[in-house]
Amino acid sequence: MRISLFLLILLPFTGAAQNFTISGRLTDATTGEALIGANVFVTSLQTGTTTNTYGFYSLTLPKMDSMGIAFSYVGYSPQFKKVFPDQSFQLDVELAPGVGLLDEVVVSGQRADENVARPQMGVVDIPTEKIRELPAILGEVDVLKIVQLLPGVQAGNEGTTGFFVRGGNADQNLVQLDEAVVYNPNHLFGLFSTFNTRAINNVTLIKGGFPAQYGGRLSSILDITMKEGNNKRVGAEGGIGLVTSQLTVEGPLKKERASFILSGRRTYFDWMIKPFLSSRIRTNYAFYDLNAKVNWQLGPKDRIFLSAFTGKDDALYIEDGIEYNVLFGNSTATLRWNHIFGQKLFLNTSFILNEYDQNISALQDNAFSEVLSGIKDVNGKIEFQYYPNPGHVLLFGAHYLDHTFRSSGRTEAQSGSDPSPGIDADAIPVKYFDEFAIYINDEIQVSERLSASLGVRAPGFFSDEASYYRIEPRASVKMALGPASSVKAAYTVMNQFLHLVPSSTASVPTEIWVPSTEQTKPQVSTQYSLGYFRNFRDNQYESSLEVYYKDMQNQVLFKEGNQLVETLDVDPLLAYGKGWSYGAEFFLRKNRGRLTGWLSYTLSWTNQKFEELNFGQAFPFRYDRRHNLSVVGTYQLSKRWSLSGTFVFSSGNVYTVPVGRIGVFYGGSLFEGNYFVYEERNNVRMNPYHRLDLSAAHKREWRLFGKDLTSEWVFSVYNTYSRLNPYFVYFEVEPRTGEPKAKQVSLLPIIPSITYNFKF
């Protein structure tokens, strides 16, 4: 294995004479935005590459008199360039959005679609234009809700943005915005994500076959790239919905050299619910988020980006002597510098800050409690991408991450008229620890049919309490079976030094992130996956069938009877065990035509085993759902009208129900009452979840004061047939008979909404 890897790395450095290099950026012709993952294909040589996160590509080719190069990207009109190379040169290409791509021009010789051709598996790219075509909930189209519709991804609870990938817990997903980690990507207890779709350029989900540049989480990477801002003209777009409104402004700071984007969103949920609340309840809820980004092209080889994000939620609930305050939010800032050495070596250097804070306080029964916790990270990353020849990308780099955790809580008696002072955040003792990783990944076309992505990542963790050093081999291999089909296999090892202790079945911001300690060892997973990929009708349809097996060690759960506590020292409260998941995922997507969309079906099993839980026997993971089906479709009815719909079905969640009951009566040695007999954890499954969402959009383009103006009305219905899906089940004892009754709580019935969007 090591020898093979070494040989593969050496391959590109041999026989490089009589070659030339063509490199450049692919951008949107109307905005200057980078096109991420766009295809660059040399028709005469039947070879090519794709653009990176910054729209950069590089191709080193044997010298020829002339050659044709096709540049293409989903949703854009492709371009075909004929070049007469006698030396290396730079070729920047702008692609125009393919308005009315009902009969898209097909460039002859265009390579098979990316899903078949690339060696990685378990990767799904979602351009934001696609996201915005889908049905909205409460007027908001949400990135994380779209992610939940992909194969291998399970949604959390009803209406929430939590997601679970291939049997992993929510903390095993690395959610990053412009490389900055977002620890809690939720607003409104998970009904919305913190990501404003209008500020996003691209979303990539990786759930298996991870390249070596990604690490730190076991189950998935959700890589979200913010827009750079229109560098050609000033524009604005916005939306007015039922619970939120938003506005995005972008434009050049210096035409075609520098641009900015500023996007904000704020809810008025608090104003809307007031008329519906009883007079004894006082509540307030507000959230907002703000995205900003500036990029500046310093020269043909240098570019800098500065992006920032902040989002906050503030909730208050007062009723009959109880008072709850919840305040939480994320902030990130990313400074990046791109530099191109020659035409084959691309460098990105990033300096990233991110912060997550939550403060929950409660006054009940004259007891005042407050829990305050926060995470602050300082990151440095450096990454090189080397393009020695077509079909070969060598990527290597290093990442250093400094974490500061703080957590405190207290409880004291308090009368309502004498409010307790809050915790002094500056006085809280902090925990420091660091992570680092070095990595190298080689993506190489070994032969016409065989290509591979081989890498190794070496992460480390050190704190005052414990140190861990690990090696993570990564390998993905693709064997082409024909121009439109391939078989892929992947093997990955991942480590995770942070744990989010799941404290409840609800997506409320009370879960605690804790670092690894001597007792709480890093989570580690080994995943094997195998897939068959096939496209039809010249890539109009793409399909895949993937099977996987994932083993997860050092998993944590609270010991029996435990729940959220106001202390960071949670080790004594934790039980340790392992988990494993296996399943099959089918994906069929239609990319072109009046009707586009996808169907995804996942059949999976996920189990866990903890010595201290369930009498030491294996039990199903709480999001073990046998069947998951999503059908997503958009139909372009006319130039102005489009219809879309989403249908989801999944098996119900599992939960624990006692099988027996013991009555204890006064007179014995026990406190009298009813005690429960449990035989197995997670022994009952809730009712299945299914839902149909529909929407219709009417778009109109017109000119006003010499400016192009687009307006759009979106009418959507969430949960069209008002299915009462289970959120959780609890028991109430019928007072007369003493018989326990199960009660199901459902959150969201049918919710119609209307949104007005504009862009100029």
Place this chain on the structure above:
Amino acid sequence: MKKINYIIPLLLFLLTMLSCRKDVKIKPDSSYESQLFIESILFPGEVPKVYLSRSQPFFNEEVTPQEMFARGAEVFLSNGAQEEKLQPDSTFDKFRCRWVPYYAGTVPAEYGKTYQLTVTYQGETYTATTTIDQARVNLDEVEYTPEFFDVYGGHDGVILRFRDAPGEKNFYRFQMDRFLDTSRHHAHILEVLVNDCTNGEKFWITDLGRTIFRDENNDGQPMELYAEVSFEYRRGDTAYIYLQSLDETAAAFYEDIDNQLQSILNPFVEPVFLKSAIEGTIGVFGSAVRSDTVVFVYPQDNP
């Protein structure tokens, strides 16, 4: 550290605005077979009592102690030198106006001896042993407190002060005996109590603490035990307070029970599975030693 359950109140906020609730049928596990539940703690100088009952399927209606009583069991208690067969007996619970059956012996248990319990019921035999060798720890002081906080919230109650017996692992529990009449309600079941079969007479009641206090990291040191009381009181009411020293097996079972009570009916807390202290069935057989009695007079009405 005090535990706080933030989840339910937080969800109240969400549910108030968005939720709807409905009854759902959960298919009862038809294969569930009733199990024998054994409960017995021996106190030196007192005759043994063994409570035997049958567990019920979870979704059944509540049944009376008589209906749950495991009739026809053969119960033997032996200390090596002497074996006694326990006989069915019962006590009238005046607070609830009902009979509570159990199996009783006639020979008081003795300190320093090891006892084996053997129960044969429906063809199965269950055995367990306990040794009554816990240190007897006397109370130094008992004090009333109008407000303290524990995992269940804020309460009024009493504080027991004592010095831990050094050199061994100890497990303590609160006990209060007092006379009541029906004007003093139970703190948690006020609306349920509708019977009055006392004709205004006072009756004797024992109030047991749910929480077990361990002497971990406190060996031989002064200790404080805060206890919530279950029944209402008036200024001048008299009570008799004890400190129980339990054996480790019984203490572990009581801790499970206490944890389970916190998790019961709470969908956001990991459920607690009872680990039986008796092989083959559910239950506990242990022993405890009581301190001397301290007479305590309530200085005020309950808040």
